[in-house]
Amino acid sequence: MEGIDHLADERNKAEFDVEDMKIVWAGSRHAFEVSDRIARLVASDPVFEKSNRARLSRKELFKSTLRKCAHAFKRIIELRLNEEEAGRLRHFIDQPAYVDLHWGMFVPAIKGQGTEEQQKKWLSLANKMQIIGCYAQTELGHGSNVQGLETTATFDPKTDEFVIHTPTQTASKWWPGGLGKVSTHAVVYARLITNGKDYGIHGFIVQLRSLEDHSPLPNITVGDIGTKMGNGAYNSMDNGFLMFDHVRIPRDQMLMRLSKVTREGEYVPSDVPKQLVYGTMVYVRQTIVADASNALSRAVCIATRYSAVRRQFGAHNGGIETQVIDYKTQQNRLFPLLASAYAFRFVGEWLKWLYTDVTERLAASDFATLPEAHACTAGLKSLTTTATADGIEECRKLCGGHGYLWCSGLPELFAVYVPACTYEGDNVVLQLQVARFLMKTVAQLGSGKVPVGTTAYMGRAAHLLQCRSGVQKAEDWLNPDAVLEAFEARALRMAVTCAKNLSKFENQEQGFQELLADLVEAAIAHCQLIVVSKFIAKLEQDIGGKGVKKQLNNLCYIYALYLLHKHLGDFLSTNCITPKQASLANDQLRSLYTQVRPNAVALVDAFNYTDHYLNSVLGRYDGNVYPKLFEEAWKDPLNDSVVPDGYHEYLRPVLKQQLRTARL
Numbered sequence: 256m257e258g259i260d261h262l263a264d265e266r267n268k269a270e271f272d273v274e275d276m277k278i279v280w281a282g283s284r285h286a287f288e289v290s291d292r293i294a295r296l297v298a299s300d301p302v303f304e305k306s307n308r309a310r311l312s313r314k315e316l317f318k319s320t321l322r323k324c325a326h327a328f329k330r331i332i333e334l335r336l337n338e339e340e341a342g343r344l345r346h347f348i349d350q351p352a353y354v355d356l357h358w359g360m361f362v363p364a365i366k367g368q369g370t371e372e373q374q375k376k377w378l379s380l381a382n383k384m385q386i387i388g389c390y391a392q393t394e395l396g397h398g399s400n401v402q403g404l405e406t407t408a409t410f411d412p413k414t415d416e417f418v419i420h421t422p423t424q425t426a427s428k429w430w431p432g433g434l435g436k437v438s439t440h441a442v443v444y445a446r447l448i449t450n451g452k453d454y455g456i457h458g459f460i461v462q463l464r465s466l467e468d469h470s471p472l473p474n475i476t477v478g479d480i481g482t483k484m485g486n487g488a489y490n491s492m493d494n495g496f497l498m499f500d501h502v503r504i505p506r507d508q509m510l511m512r513l514s515k516v517t518r519e520g521e522y523v524p525s526d527v528p529k530q531l532v533y534g535t536m537v538y539v540r541q542t543i544v545a546d547a548s549n550a551l552s553r554a555v556c557i558a559t560r561y562s563a564v565r566r567q568f569g570a571h572n573g574g575i576e577t578q579v580i581d582y583k584t585q586q587n588r589l590f591p592l593l594a595s596a597y598a599f600r601f602v603g604e605w606l607k608w609l610y611t612d613v614t615e616r617l618a619a620s621d622f623a624t625l626p627e628a629h630a631c632t633a634g635l636k637s638l639t640t641t642a643t644a645d646g647i648e649e650c651r652k653l654c655g656g657h658g659y660l661w662c663s664g665l666p667e668l669f670a671v672y673v674p675a676c677t678y679e680g681d682n683v684v685l686q687l688q689v690a691r692f693l694m695k696t697v698a699q700l701g702s703g704k705v706p707v708g709t710t711a712y713m714g715r716a717a718h719l720l721q722c723r724s725g726v727q728k729a730e731d732w733l734n735p736d737a738v739l740e741a742f743e744a745r746a747l748r749m750a751v752t753c754a755k756n757l758s759k760f761e762n763q764e765q766g767f768q769e770l771l772a773d774l775v776e777a778a779i780a781h782c783q784l785i786v787v788s789k790f791i792a793k794l795e796q797d798i799g800g801k802g803v804k805k806q807l808n809n810l811c812y813i814y815a816l817y818l819l820h821k822h823l824g825d826f827l828s829t830n831c832i833t834p835k836q837a838s839l840a841n842d843q844l845r846s847l848y849t850q851v852r853p854n855a856v857a858l859v860d861a862f863n864y865t866d867h868y869l870n871s872v873l874g875r876y877d878g879n880v881y882p883k884l885f886e887e888a889w890k891d892p893l894n895d896s897v898v899p900d901g902y903h904e905y906l907r908p909v910l911k912q913q914l915r916t917a918r919l
């Protein structure tokens with residue numbers, strides 16, 4: 256059976272050019288070529304083997320992670336990989352590690368919040384990994400409420416130093432990745448106190464461990480917070496705790512690009528918005544959105560290939576059974592996830608553009624788009640990670656019993672991914688940021704201030720608050736204007752209803768707290784509109800390749816109509832559409848599933864994942880699932896011996912006892 260492509264028939268059915276779709280998925284031919292080359296490099300290197308991860312103890316897993324990171328760094332230098340290539344290498348190694356935080360948060364925090372002088376000093380060390388850093392913000396007692404952090408950084412003018420201190424147990428840093436066992440340095444967020452006054456949260460570079468023997472520096476207590484969910488999974492990461500007992504650092508280790516403390520201890524506030532201290536979080540949320548499509552597409556690739564291999568029922572007169580992918584229920588669960596993976600890819604691309612745009616504006620002292628950038632990164636991070644975590648679990652169920660096996664690749668993917676709903680901002684807390692932004696925008700309607708960017712639609716409130724959908728037949732739901740109008744009207748009406756309900760409260764903040772659940776739903780409706788509109792905008796671009804645009808068109812409308820179906824209550828209760836129009840949307844959705852069906856396997860092939868990266872018996876490229884499931888089963892340590900360890904102590908006596916009782 257080796258060498259046979261069990262999915263060849265599926266691949267032959269495709270009505271588009273997979274190679275062209277690979278370029279669209281990657282973002283450009285260049286991006287495709289880099290990813291393809293680096294993925295193969297990782298797959299062919301035995302050090303990056305990962306198939307036995309679940310069987311390693313925490314210590315073995317951690318040590319193997321250190322080995323992989325060291326080997327990766329060596330290869331990056333030997334092969335002179337540039338920043339993009341090195342990033343892809345870390346991505347395809349696919350093992351959470353301290354390097355994610357070093358490159359993903361420590362370096363960006365210094366770039367964003369350090370002065371030029373500080374960048375020169377610290378980045379040259381960090382870029383060569385002569386120091387390794389993490390991002391130490393969250394504490395045992397506070398994560399979401401950043402303003403509630405307790406760690407203090409008190410300026411001592413006598414010595415020109417800050418004294419970093421953990422005043423209570425709840426002030427201990429708790430969770431930072433890479434902190435527990437690896438980082439030599441951290442960007443520590445603490446309350447800045449000078450001349451007896453508390454100036455709120457600021458970032459400080461603090462050395463934690465000796466560069467000679469790696470032992471913690473005096474008055475620093477540091478360790479790992481313990482084992483996390485799942486075998487393997489995120490346990491390769493040393494999330495840590497950290498306590499300071501009056502640790503002194505030079506004044507120039509406060510990140511001073513925004514605000515400063517002078518030699519005399521005078522606090523010089525920033526002349527730019529103080530929220531820029533949160534800039535690293537905005538950056539990372541943007542990368543997390545782009546990453547959501549990676550995780551979801553991976554799960555969807557596994558579930559789609561396996562659904563084409565797996566057969567149940569439907570055999571007549573000894574014929575073959577039905578592929579489970581042909582059941583409409585399977586399609587109704589799987590294809591919206593396939594569509595979501597593509598949707599998140601394109602909204603991720605757009606968000607990257609938005610982030611670059613706001614960064615350029617900030618450099619030119621234009622802060623006007625910062626609130627929108629914050630709302631978009633927060634809201635889309637929340638929306639895409641929630642949908643991806645739920646989607647991975649749905650893919651596990653789509654694979655039936657075998658999906659529950661570790662070797663399906665899905666349990667570990669879920670365990671690694673699911674904390675994305677919490678880290679970098681709890682997903683509910685983040686949607687509430689969007690809701691605040693929406694309430695402000697609604698309050699300004701009619702004031703002469705024209706909403707722009709992702710809230711531009713609110714400027715058409717007069718129309719959107721009273722319009723009725725013109726859809727008369729199922730195909731009308733393929734009209735971008737009809738879809739956009741329905742999503743815009745729903746989002747606006749939900750936001751306006753919240754604003755109206757809010758205005759009934761004398762105390763606005765009290766009203767906000769009372770209406771939290773409705774506000775989150777309004778925020779989600781707004782974020783879904785963004786994703787749908789960016790997918791539609793993508794279709795307006797010049798996309799070449801045989802049949803590619805047609806497939807993307809189908810996926811775009813599957814995504815939109817699936818959301819419409821899922822949130823039908825919103826669309827009906829806001830009178831944006833009628834029950835008849837909802838039923839027509841459903842008819843159209845079924846028709847789109849039929850059109851996607853012959854292309855499904857090719858659409859996941861377009862992700863161009865190697866078997867190494869997928870690490871899934873069910874998602875193998877060749878579809879040769881059953882013999883490989885057996886191979887994996889035989890590898891399990893329980894099958895090392897025919898009679899298990901413990902038989903003589905614990906099984907035999909029980910069996911014998913039962914036998915004696917039966918004879919009596």
Ligand SMILES: CC/C=C\C/C=C\C/C=C\C/C=C\CCCCC(=O)SCCNC(=O)CCNC(=O)[C@H](O)C(C)(C)COP(=O)(O)OP(=O)(O)OC[C@H]1O[C@@H](n2cnc3c(N)ncnc32)[C@H](O)[C@@H]1OP(=O)(O)O
Binds near residue numbers: 393533
């Ligand atoms: C490293 C990863 C690299 C790559 C990623 C790729 C793939 C991912 C794979 C693996 C990930 C690996 C590791 C994961 C790393 C996770 C690391 C962390 O979790 S770090 C810790 C993150 N912590 C949080 O996110 C905390 C969440 N809380 C907050 O952000 C804020 O406190 C808040 C809840 C948004 C604000 O609360 P509050 O209302 O109290 O606000 P403030 O008083 O502080 O401010 C009010 C004012 O400011 C505006 N605002 C808030 N945040 C921002 C911002 N970020 N930018 C701009 N403006 C902001 C807010 O809207 C208010 O505005 P106003 O109403 O006054 O106009």
Ligand SMILES: Cc1cc2nc3c(=O)[nH]c(=O)nc-3n(C[C@H](O)[C@H](O)[C@H](O)COP(=O)(O)OP(=O)(O)OC[C@H]3O[C@@H](n4cnc5c(N)ncnc54)[C@H](O)[C@@H]3O)c2cc1C
Binds near residue numbers: 356391431494683771
């Ligand atoms: C795997 C992982 C890695 C992490 N890495 C890092 C790191 O590298 N560096 C770092 O500094 N931190 C890190 N963190 C911490 C992370 O950023 C926080 O856990 C996260 O911001 C959530 O904060 P919290 O834990 O305080 O949740 P809480 O705020 O305590 O949330 C608990 C519940 O309360 C609800 N809630 C909270 N506030 C409100 C509100 N205002 N309104 C309504 N509901 C509310 C939430 O929705 C949630 O349901 C990591 C966390 C994890 C899980």
